[in-house]
Amino acid sequence: MALPQGVTDFLNQSAESAGVEQPKSGDDLFRSGVLDSFALIDFVAVLEEECGIKVSDADVNPANFQTIETIEKYVESRKG
């Protein structure tokens, strides 16, 4: 499943602010500099709003948000 436009826009804007390339599906969002610890807080809020899911405390794990692929899988698991 593709992520909503609002989520993709957030990642692209974050990449632009960090001065790095827009992320591709398997790119490590932390290593590439698209997300850092503080951007992750805002990103999770955007993900919840745009995807209509609640990221539970147990799921507040950076591994779920490492790449666009893992984010898609996570969102799918929450919706399924």
Place this chain on the structure above:
Amino acid sequence: MKAYIVGTGMSVPEGVVTNEEIAERLGLEASQIFKSSGIRRRRWAERGTTTSSLGSAALGLALENARLEKQDVDYLLFGTMTPDRFIPGSAPSVQKSLGLGEIPCLDIRGTCCNALYGLQLARALVDSGTARNVAICLAEIQSAWLDLSPASGTTSMLFGDGASALIVSGESRDASLEIIDILLATDGSFVDDLGIRCPGTEFGTTRAGESDAEQAIDYNPRMVGQSVILNASRKITAACQTVLKRHELSPDTVRWMVPHQANANLLAHVARGLRFPTESGGVVTVLEDYGNTSSASMGMALDTLRRSGRIEAGDYLLLPAFGAGFTWGAGLCRA
């Protein structure tokens, strides 16, 4: 019985270490350290300085501030992650150096929430009639544990040395703060995301030689930054909201937020998340000058605020914290 914070004190080592002095060694830019943490400098103690000596100095000032004598203290709590010795705790060393009576002396290991754990215990001791005046020492000498190499740069840049002390009493006096509530919680699923593994029974008690790098890193602080920040942001905000709700208060009725001094960006996130008004008082921070002093930090911020004379009668103070464990919480006091 009500319990009040009636005295505060703080003490830091003389040695000032600026971002510029450590940036290259840590593989970072000085400006990057400030931007990502809000820290410009920290104090690092000379080798040989003990944690208890810093704690004793802070406690001496807190007793003076409370206008109490040493013999008035009938219980001592000492919160630290960096004790003088493995056994016993550091509280007995403070008891001896300050010449306190033969009172109960207890070390607590609630990491960066030690001030809240200390206040919760002190309040209960006063409330139960077990003690009249409880001294809480909060001290760290973290510089001795830091790995000053680029591999640990983003962790080691944060930490400083320092001490604070709080006196909790059943009798209020001028400038005292009533302890209204302390909420604390823990989720042990995250024990490996923040802390130091060794020495201990799980990973070993003998430091390996230089060649065994895998084991050697278990003696260094470890921090999974994304997990810590994300969890801290959520848990601290939720703890503050719960405490305020329990007392039918809203963030705009609280004048001061006196948090554990973890990271300026985190504190800004928490304040925004709570819609905490900053114009009428605000978030008290000493991060810029002292860095993250873990157990000691909240007490250092509180002492700085109290001595500034800016607290007015009736002001509410919110005291949030988050630390290794993970453990987190929030306290509420009223002037």
